[in-house]
Amino acid sequence: MCIRDSCDTGQVFNVGGNAFVLLVKVSDRLALHERIDAIQQAMTPVFELQNFSLHINVQMGIAWYPEHDRSGTKLLEMAGAALHPAQLKGLPMLEYDDSMFRTTVERLELINGLNNAIRENELVLHYQPKLDIARGIVTEVEALVRWQHPQYGMVPPDKFISLAEQTGFIHELTLWVLDTVLQQYRRWRDEESIVLPIAVNVSAESLRTPEFFDVVESALERNSLSADAICLEVTESVVVDNPQAAIAILDRFQHKGIRLAVDDYGTGYSSLAQLQQLPVNELKIDKAFVTNLTSRQADQVIVKSTIEMAHALGLGVVAEGIEDAASLEWLQRHGCDTAQGYFICRPVPADELVEWLRQSHYHDRRPRLVNAE
């Protein structure tokens, strides 16, 4: 919060977890920006804590006294409303404006509703096939969560996953996704004779909790399934934030025989050296590089070199976001292993996926051994 006055050193309050309120008096906007620069600079060095290197990233939402409001509570809400879009856009700071208020109300309603979403049966999983390009058959599907909200209709995950991460609800959500996926795997296997491993997206927040490995292991046991029923998709950020810790936890999954994929590859800042150390099976090239593949030369260069580099490291490559035949054909020519995208099939509810598989020439109809587990 900023009070327009002659400069003082300000007061800092911790308002829970990693959230702080800074109360400063500044004479004008220029002085405020100088203050923000100073805070950012003070946080730039890497802090060494026992065996960990801490990179601290500061993002701020700003509300002015008395222009925005005179009440402390209101000013806090406004600063919070400005902080959220700053976090989403990766900006160091944003000042409050009235358009942020509506988004905040919606956001608060979503946060409130999330706690009941599982109990009220409002979460659903859709499944999108992953196509083995060389063999021309679907070898896996990815589970993608949606929220059938009583007021807002079908809410996509981009609107609520980050809220779930911020409020801690993500752990309950991940557990629900895991259990639902494993039950679905059994239903397809037992009722349709379809054996399809299912990929589950795992937030960095879930992966970082020490008990996450046990959560996955007991979900498999509870459903009497072995490790090959699932694949875990983790984002690059997991690796960048704390490579050593990421390697340690991924190693446990690898030893258990659970396949691992690095999702959204190319959007984070992981280096080749970091990737090389990772015990993962495949790289998923982010759709940003794939959707316009045939018209953008730069994307072709990136995708081609990623395929070569990943293969040299012994990793499989998945391209996501394929929207036309020409892109699929291009990827096949350049040795990409797996394809995923609207051109093949959109994410669909479980029953529709079975229908799609039955009608599609991508379904492997050869008799299969169904393991009775």
Ligand code: C2E
């Ligand atoms: P993701 O894991 O990278 O999933 C791929 C996203 O791309 C999905 O969006 C999918 O619907 C979309 N997509 C697939 N093919 C195409 C295409 O050809 N063109 C375009 N434009 N898009 C395509 P969706 O379902 O909205 O999910 C967004 C993100 O939300 C996911 O990205 C994932 O990071 C996250 N998410 C989804 N379900 C879960 C979940 O159960 N847990 C967690 N932690 N995150 C999830």
Ligand code: MG
């Ligand atoms: Mg994914």
Ligand code: MG
């Ligand atoms: Mg992705």
